[in-house]
Amino acid sequence: MNNNKKASLGQIHRYSWVSLLVCWLIWILNAYDREIVLRLGPTISKHFDLSADQWGTTATVVMLALAVLDIPGSVWSDRYGGGWKRARFQVPLVLGYTFISFVSGFKFLSGHLASFIALRVGVNLGAGWGEPVGVSNTAEWWPVERRGFALGAHHTGYPIGALLSGLVASFVITTFGEDNWRYVFFFAFVVALPLMIFWSRYSTAERITALYVDIAAKGMTAPDSTPSPNIKGQAWKMFKATISDRNIALTAGNTMLTQVVYMGVNIVLPAYLYNILHLSLAESAAMSVVFALTGILGQLIWPSLSDIIGRRITLIICGLWMAASVGAFYFANTTTIIVVVQLLFGLVANAVWPIYYAVASDAAQPSATSTANGIITTAMFIGGGVAPVLMGMLISAGGGWTSLGGYTVCFFVMAGCAVGGAVLQMFSHRPQALVVQPGL
Numbered sequence: 001m002n003n004n005k006k007a008s009l010g011q012i013h014r015y016s017w018v019s020l021l022v023c024w025l026i027w028i029l030n031a032y033d034r035e036i037v038l039r040l041g042p043t044i045s046k047h048f049d050l051s052a053d054q055w056g057t058t059a060t061v062v063m064l065a066l067a068v069l070d071i072p073g074s075v076w077s078d079r080y081g082g083g084w085k086r087a088r089f090q091v092p093l094v095l096g097y098t099f100i101s102f103v104s105g106f107k108f109l110s111g112h113l114a115s116f117i118a119l120r121v122g123v124n125l126g127a128g129w130g131e132p133v134g135v136s137n138t139a140e141w142w143p144v145e146r147r148g149f150a151l152g153a154h155h156t157g158y159p160i161g162a163l164l165s166g167l168v169a170s171f172v173i174t175t176f177g178e179d180n181w182r183y184v185f186f187f188a189f190v191v192a193l194p195l196m197i198f199w200s201r202y203s204t205a206e207r208i209t210a211l212y213v214d215i216a217a218k219g220m221t222a223p224d225s226t227p228s229p230n231i232k233g234q235a236w237k238m239f240k241a242t243i244s245d246r247n248i249a250l251t252a253g254n255t256m257l258t259q260v261v262y263m264g265v266n267i268v269l270p271a272y273l274y275n276i277l278h279l280s281l282a283e284s285a286a287m288s289v290v291f292a293l294t295g296i297l298g299q300l301i302w303p304s305l306s307d308i309i310g311r312r313i314t315l316i317i318c319g320l321w322m323a324a325s326v327g328a329f330y331f332a333n334t335t336t337i338i339v340v341v342q343l344l345f346g347l348v349a350n351a352v353w354p355i356y357y358a359v360a361s362d363a364a365q366p367s368a369t370s371t372a373n374g375i376i377t378t379a380m381f382i383g384g385g386v387a388p389v390l391m392g393m394l395i396s397a398g399g400g401w402t403s404l405g406g407y408t409v410c411f412f413v414m415a416g417c418a419v420g421g422a423v424l425q426m427f428s429h430r431p432q433a434l435v436v437q438p439g440l
Helices: 014-039 041-047 052-068 070-080 083-103 113-139 144-155 157-176 178-202 205-217 234-243 246-275 281-287 291-309 311-331 335-349 352-363 366-397 404-425
Strands: none
Touching (some): 014 178, 041 052, 052 070, 052 246, 052 366, 083 178, 083 205, 157 178, 246 281, 246 335, 291 311, 291 335, 311 335, 366 404
16 A cells, blocks of 8 residues: 555545445444443343343343344445445445334333343344444545544544433433333434435445545545455355454454453443442433543544554554553542543543454455454454453452442453453554545
8 A cells, every 4th residue: 555645634525524424423323222221221220120140141142142243244245345335235224223223112012121132132233233334334435545534533423322322311211200211212213214315325336436536536545345256155265364364363352352341331330320329320321421522532533643653553552541541440439530530531442443443444355344344343242242241240249239349340350351452462463554644
């Protein structure tokens, strides 16, 4: 890849910006539908009378569903084609899982724990599949030289979705009462429907062809969205070749460990605020998403910086920062300290994900971008599935919901996972840094 010092944001075509806006809004909806269950952890535990172990197991079942279809769905998406065709996968996926979420808002359908879990598993099967497809779509509408920025800007939608989940949960519980907490599930589908109608009409071959011509004319590198050969056994060979890449494999491990941290905080913090600091259910839901405020800023800074200083060194710095900030929760015995520590944690909490995807997109063969991103996503969701049951076990072993000891152990275990992820990056290959002038 040739370095291009003229790849400023002022040179980016409007089609890239529109696609980024659409994929960003999709990502907000995806994040909201995932995170809302975590914001409601104490409420759901109280409603269904769940212990810490039982809530951890419930959350694990729901979160592991995110990992099931990522790789096969990504391979299928790559074989069909990238670029404008990628939207053909996004549209039905987004409408499908947001509709299932909408349905789970009706008490007569989700009144029993088993039916509630089944519906949320259905939501996450689609949401997990949709993530690498959405990430790949974002990457394929932007010049390679600004991939870090594009994926970082795209992923600012996640902390916004997480923030909305806490605010909406708090609003619903305060306005309609604890018994009507399911109303939070009605939001996403109503927004998704008009958005997907627009995207299905906007993402066309004519637009992306004109975009790629414009990118080349400005001396930048257009993405290669060529579909992989539709030959029997070729998809499996492509998958094996992709996962064998050292940078992709190590970054997948880094991703899994980081997700244990991120999901662990989402599991532990609402319960800590409710049971240890004695905030109300509504207050604990709202206060547990403060880190999303700086998460938005971090996703603009760190991924863009990775375009300049390299992905590897950026991920090492972020991993050590994450370890220090999570460990600092040990000292968070007041709401003021909780807010400060969350703001520090937030600066890196969301920033690393677009960098992981950028590493995978950089290292993947041109026809395996979504496959590489699917591997990253699967590793992430495996970590997300491990975290709830691990945190539930640690809290129970430390004395249960109302004992401080279990929460303290959780924070230090998460800090160790963050350090472990940074160590993995030290063994990755050091690719040539892509030096650009940000032009912000």
